[in-house]
Amino acid sequence: MKLTEMLRIIWINILQNKFKVILSSLGIIVGATTIVLVIAIGKGGEAEITKQFGDLSAATIYINPDEAKMKLSNIGTSKIERLNYELMKEIKEENPYLDDIMLLDSGLGNVIINGEAYLRNITGVTGEYEEIFNLSAAYGENITENDVEDKSLVTVLGYDVAVNYYGRAEYAVGEYISINNKFLKIIGVLERKGDNVGIILPDASVFIPYSVGEEYVFSDSSIPRAVALAND
Template sequence: MQIFDNVRSALRALRSNKLRSILTMLGIIIGVSAVISLLSIGQGVENFINSQFNALGTNLLFVMSKVGNSQQAQFVAQFANQTTLTQGDARALGDPRQLPDVASSTAMIRLNALARYRDAKLTTTIQGANEAYLAMRGLEVLEGRALTEDDVLGAARVAIIGQTVLEELFPPDTDPLDQFIRLNDVPFRVIGVLPERGGNQFANEDNQIIVPLTAARTYLRDIRARNGLPGVSTVLMQGVDPATNGVLKDDAINVLRDRHNINYRNEDDFQVFTQADLLQSFGAISAAITVFLSAIAGISLLVGGIGVMNIMLVTVTERTREIGLRKAIGAKRRDILFQFLVEAMTLSLVGGAIGIAIGAGGAAAVASLSNQFQPSVSPITIALATGVSALVGLFAGLYPALRAARMNPIEALRHE
C-alpha cells in the first residue's frame, strides 16, 4: 500500500504545482518523444529498404563497372558514363559450366530516350534486357505478353511499357497493344503493359520501357555512342540457392578477373554485389544516422534528468519539516528514501507518457503522408521508452532522496 500512497502523494504534488511540473518534465517529454519517433522511423526505414530490395527480385547478384568508392555509390550510380562490362562478360556469367551456382543471367542496357505516340511525348527510361529479365525481377505482364527468345535473337523492335508511359502517351480509350511508339524516332511495337509498381530509391519503375537487349544495341546504339557507353550497363545474375550466393559471387569475380586480364596486384574494374551486401551497406548508413540522432535525444533526456533532480532538491527543502515530523513519529530512512524516489520516478514517468503519446502521434502523422514509408511504434519501443523514463527518474531522484533520508529529525523540525 505504501507505494500507492507515495504515487498519490506525487500526483498531488504535480497537480498543486502544474507550471513547475510541466517545465520540469519538458526535457523528459522532448527526449522520450524523440526516442519514440527515432525508433519508429528507424523501423519504418528498415522495412522500406527491405521492401525496395525485395521489389528488385529474389536471390539476385548485380555486376557493374567500378565507379566511386562505396557499395551504395556503385549501385546508385550503376549506369555511369563509362563501363568495362561487355556482352561477352554477360554470356560468361550466365554459363553454368563456368558458374555451376548460376540459374540465369541477363546483360542490361539502360538509356534515357524520348518516347512519342502521335502528339504525346515523354522522356522515359529504356531498359534493354533478354527474355529472362522479367522473371528474374519477379515482374508479370498485366496485358499482352513478355519478351521471348525469338524477340532477343531477332532484335525485334517490340516494347513493354510501364503505367506512367501508358497514361502519358495513350488516351484513356486507346488499347496500347500493337500500337507503334517512337523511341528517339525509331518505331517500336507495344506488346505488353506492366502493372503499377511505383518508384523506389533507384528508379521510377512505372516510367520505363523494356525492349530486347539486341534491339537496344541495334536501333538505339547512337544513344550509347553519344554517352560513351560501348558495353552493357550491368549484368543481373540469379543464383540457384541463396545459401550458395557467396560462392557464386566469388566465382563471378574470378571469371571476370580472368576475362579482364587483372592480376592479383591490380584493382578490379568491376564490382559484384549480392542483395545481402547492399542491404548491409544501406543498413549501416541507417544505423549510423539513428545512433547520431539517438545521442541528441539522450542529451535531451540528460537535461530532463537534471531538471528532475533540481526540482526534487527544491521539494526536499520545502518539505524539511514534514521529513522531520515523519522521522519523529517512527519513519525509517528507507521509508523517506523510497518516498522521494517514487515521487521522482512518477514525475519522470508522467513526462515519459506524454512523450510517448507525442512521439507516436508524430510517427502516425509521418505514416499518413506516405503509402510506402510506414513508421511503426511497437510494444517493445513503448516498453523501452517507459523503462528509460523510469531510469531517468530513479537516477535523478537518488541524490535528493538520500539527502532527505539522512536528515537529522531534530534539525529538520527546527527548519523554518
C-alpha cells in the first residue's frame, strides 16, 4: 500500500471518529501537563527546603520535647527538668561527639522600638547561635557567651526589624529598646537572610541573651530547645 493511500485512510478514520480523537488528545495533553506540574512542584519544594536549611550543617541536631507523648501521659511542663545554661555546658563537656550546642527559647514581650509599642515574640539564645545558625552581624556585634553569663541587657535585631524601625539597618546600632519595661541596648544587626534558617526567621526576629529571656521574658510553662552541632 502506498504512503499516500495510508495517509488517506488515516485521515478518513480521524474524520469518522472526531470525538474519540479529541478525547484521546485531551487525555494526552492533561496527562503530560500533570506530569510537568508535579515535577515543577517537587523541584520547587526541594528548592525551598534547600533554601531554608542551606545555612545549616548536615550535622545539626534539634533536641525537642515530645509534646504529644507528654499530653498522652498527662505530664505537665512544670514536672519536666528544664534545660538551662549550666546543663547545656555540662552536656557539651561530657559529649565528645558534639562540636557545639546552644539553647533557645521564646516568649511574648511588650516591646517599644523607636517610640512604637507592640507585643511581639522575643527569642533568647546562647552565644553559640552565631556559628550553629550561621548568623553573622552585618553591623555591630553578636550576642556572646559573656553576655549570657553576665545577663547583659543587650539585643541584636534581625535586618528587616532594624530597617523597618530605623530606616537603615546601621542606624539601629547603639540605640535602646524596651522589653517588658527593661531597656536593652542594640549592639548589632544581623545580615539579611531572606528566609527561614531552620526553625527561626532571623530577619524578623529580636534576639536577646538566653539568661535575660529566662529572667524577664519566658513563661514558667515554656520549654527550651537545644540545637547541637555533631562532629563531622
